[in-house]
Amino acid sequence: MFKYVMRRILQMIPVFLGVTLILFVLRIPGLLPGDPIQLIVGEKTLTPALRAQIEEKNHLNEPAYVQYGYYVSNLLQGDLGESYQKSRSVTSILADKFPNTIRLAVAAILVEIVVGLLAGIISAVKQYSFWDVLVTLSTSILVSVPVFWLGMLLQMLFGIKLKQWTGGALFLPITGMGTPPDIAHLILPAVTLASVSTAYVARIMRSQMLEALGQDYIRTAMAKGLTERAVVFKHALKNAMIPVVTFIGIDLGALMGGAILTESVFSWPGVGREIYLAVLQRDWPVVMGGVVIVVLIVMVVNLLVDISYALLDPRIRYGGAAE
Amino acid sequence: MALLEVSDLKTQFTTRDGVVRAVDGVSFALEEGHTLAIVGESGSGKSVTALSIMRLIPDPPGKIAAGKVVLRGESVLDMSDADVRAMRGDRIAMIFQDPMTSLNPVFRVGFQIGEALRIHKGMSRKEADARAVEMLDLVGIPNAPHRAKDYPHQFSGGMRQRAMIAMALACDPDILIADEPTTALDVTIQAQILELMIELQQRKGTAIIMITHDLGVVADMADDVMVMYAGKQVEYGSADAVFYSPQHPYTWGLLDSLPRHDIDEKGTLLPIEGQPPSLIDVPPGCAFHPRCPYAQAVCRETCPELREIEPGHMAACHFAGTDSLVRGRVATAEGEVR
Ligand SMILES: Nc1ncnc2c1ncn2[C@@H]1O[C@H](COP(=O)(O)OP(=O)(O)OP(=O)(O)O)[C@@H](O)[C@H]1O
Ligand SMILES: [Mg+2]
Numbered sequence: 001m002f003k004y005v006m007r008r009i010l011q012m013i014p015v016f017l018g019v020t021l022i023l024f025v026l027r028i029p030g031l032l033p034g035d036p037i038q039l040i041v042g043e044k045t046l047t048p049a050l051r052a053q054i055e056e057k058n059h060l061n062e063p064a065y066v067q068y069g070y071y072v073s074n075l076l077q078g079d080l081g082e083s084y085q086k087s088r089s090v091t092s093i094l095a096d097k098f099p100n101t102i103r104l105a106v107a108a109i110l111v112e113i114v115v116g117l118l119a120g121i122i123s124a125v126k127q128y129s130f131w132d133v134l135v136t137l138s139t140s141i142l143v144s145v146p147v148f149w150l151g152m153l154l155q156m157l158f159g160i161k162l163k164q165w166t167g168g169a170l171f172l173p174i175t176g177m178g179t180p181p182d183i184a185h186l187i188l189p190a191v192t193l194a195s196v197s198t199a200y201v202a203r204i205m206r207s208q209m210l211e212a213l214g215q216d217y218i219r220t221a222m223a224k225g226l227t228e229r230a231v232v233f234k235h236a237l238k239n240a241m242i243p244v245v246t247f248i249g250i251d252l253g254a255l256m257g258g259a260i261l262t263e264s265v266f267s268w269p270g271v272g273r274e275i276y277l278a279v280l281q282r283d284w285p286v287v288m289g290g291v292v293i294v295v296l297i298v299m300v301v302n303l304l305v306d307i308s309y310a311l312l313d314p315r316i317r318y319g320g321a322a323e
Numbered sequence: 324m325a326l327l328e329v330s331d332l333k334t335q336f337t338t339r340d341g342v343v344r345a346v347d348g349v350s351f352a353l354e355e356g357h358t359l360a361i362v363g364e365s366g367s368g369k370s371v372t373a374l375s376i377m378r379l380i381p382d383p384p385g386k387i388a389a390g391k392v393v394l395r396g397e398s399v400l401d402m403s404d405a406d407v408r409a410m411r412g413d414r415i416a417m418i419f420q421d422p423m424t425s426l427n428p429v430f431r432v433g434f435q436i437g438e439a440l441r442i443h444k445g446m447s448r449k450e451a452d453a454r455a456v457e458m459l460d461l462v463g464i465p466n467a468p469h470r471a472k473d474y475p476h477q478f479s480g481g482m483r484q485r486a487m488i489a490m491a492l493a494c495d496p497d498i499l500i501a502d503e504p505t506t507a508l509d510v511t512i513q514a515q516i517l518e519l520m521i522e523l524q525q526r527k528g529t530a531i532i533m534i535t536h537d538l539g540v541v542a543d544m545a546d547d548v549m550v551m552y553a554g555k556q557v558e559y560g561s562a563d564a565v566f567y568s569p570q571h572p573y574t575w576g577l578l579d580s581l582p583r584h585d586i587d588e589k590g591t592l593l594p595i596e597g598q599p600p601s602l603i604d605v606p607p608g609c610a611f612h613p614r615c616p617y618a619q620a621v622c623r624e625t626c627p628e629l630r631e632i633e634p635g636h637m638a639a640c641h642f643a644g645t646d647s648l649v650r651g652r653v654a655t656a657e658g659e660v661r
Pocket of ligand 2: 369370371502
């Protein structure tokens with residue numbers, strides 16, 4: 001198991017370097033619109049002397065690979081550079097926003113797991129019942145609804161149409177949000193962010209559960225005299241969970257992408273919204289720093305998911321069949 | 324009173340195409356410590372008979388439509404769900420054909436063996452684990468304390484079937500139902516598993532219902548034999564009676580296919596000409612008549628009742644015990660010699 005984890009950590013290194021390389025290439029002047037030096041200077045007039053000075057300071061006159069070396073070595077020391085716009089370090093900007101994104105992501109994952117798993121289990125165990133039809137129908141609708149549209153719809157419904165009932169602004173992060181934001185403000189963005197994933201989790205759970213319930217070992221368990229509940233929640237569920245956990249893990253990346261949209265729609269003050277605003281302003285250090293952080297998180301979470309996957313499935317833990 | 328008495332058992336499945344009469348009026352008795360073999364072609368209703376006794380028929384689509392299953396004087400079909408669960412694994416245990424898929428891949432073998440002990444004998448996790456190791460040792464798994472911690476994928480097919488037997492016998496059941504326990508295994512392993520079952524039966528006095536395609540197995544271990552065809556019982560009696568004076572042409576077909584080891588070294592049943600009938604539209608008259616070389620007009624019209632031909636030996640054939648059939652039998656025997 002230890003070896004497995006070490007191997008996985010070593011595998012992360014080239015992936016991470018690859019991502020930084022792509023980000024670095026994207027920053028090369030001329031590739032994307034906007035002149036970074038002009039952006040740094042802002043309103044001041046850019047004299048050739050000033051330009052040379054800034055180039056010198058940021059190693060922009062060195063060959064590309066040397067620049068990349070500087071970039072990676074700074075990165076490893078936790079230095080993400082300085083914002084073009086805010087004359088603050090990217091690290092401190094992101095550190096401010098980071099806890100809010102974590103709050104949102106954790107809330108969304110909780111929704112995804114609790115609602116998705118329960119819906120999937122119920123609709124499998126009570127196949128073709130009213131609940132099964134309801135789950136199947138609502139998941140088909142949810143997977144085809146764009147996140148930002150659902151977000152706006154929910155805001156309109158709970159924030160405006162049901163104002164008297166919900167206390168209006170309470171649910172809308174736009175107004176009256178403290179620091180850190182109250183839990184109530186979290187509900188709509190979390191549900192929005194989780195919606196598509198929850199629908200997928202419910203569907204995968206349902207099909208996996210149905211498949212597991214049809215296996216021979218279920219009959220063996222029944223023949224032993226186990227209760228139906230033990231058979232479903234122990235013997236079937238543990239098998240059915242394996243692909244679901246994998247999906248949730250793989251989906252975390254998509255969730256992070258969704259966070260950028262959701263945070264923008266709800267003006268949720270997180271890393272996603274910060275990246276979005278930085279893209280609009282061509283504030284490349286913030287964009288790059290934000291993306292690097294998000295990539296790192298996704299990689300670490302995927303590692304944790306793979307470990308839990310191995311804990312669930314002995315065939316992986318012990319590296320294949322021993323026959 | 325016999326340990327288990329099954330009378331006129333009828334189990335049906337409702338499908339889109341109609342009602343499948345998978346088991347249609349089966350009766351037998353199993354004495355303490357005895358072995359009953361159930362033989363018959365694929366689809367003849369052997370497994371459904373076994374699952375009906377365990378009340379494991381999936382409902383829907385299945386339903387036990389009629390009959391009685393009496394275990395030590397107690398009606399199994401009238402038991403509450405809780406009583407049925409208390410019976411399963413404790414009084415009647417079952418092992419299945421495919422040991423590769425019958426164990427749950429994500430639980431340790433020892434844990435799976437111990438599960439029944441914890442439910443039925445109220446053992447703690449520790450006691451059950453210890454007993455699981457003993458059981459694995461008993462079924463001949465070397466290094467049992469270590470192997471109990473393995474997962475099923477770390478066992479070979481033969482070892483898994485041994486583990487299944489250990490699981491089934493953990494609670495010392497009165498009856499072990501083995502549904503083709505060796506079909507999925509290599510020939511050499513098959514013999515070992517059968518030997519193990521015979522040895523454990525002698526040691527523990529467990530009664531066995533052995534479902535099999537292999538008449539060699541029947542000859543080795545069965546006290547009684549029931550032959551099934553298209554959901555019906557066509558012949559039933561002591562193993563000696565069925566082997567030495569078989570009464571039903573279908574049984575003859577089965578036995579005739581037996582000695583041809585040159586063709587099929589496993590000694591499994593060779594197909595009898597023709598196909599078994601659909602269980603939805605069972606032909607009128609004797610279900611076997613379309614394939615029966617001795618069929619007469621009466622066979623096409625009336626379904627033969629199961630009759631006692633000699634004490635304790637039953638057959639469902641219009642001509643069982645009569646000269647006409649004996650002659651027919653001699654005729655085939657000569658035909659083979661030629
Ligand atoms: N769940 C089910 N739904 C519908 N029909 C079923 C079901 N289970 C069994 N049957 C039918 O019942 C009949 C008897 O099946 P059974 O499994 O008892 O045969 P078998 O004698 O055990 O055959 P085999 O030697 O292949 O195991 C078959 O025609 C089968 O199609
Ligand atoms: Mg069968």
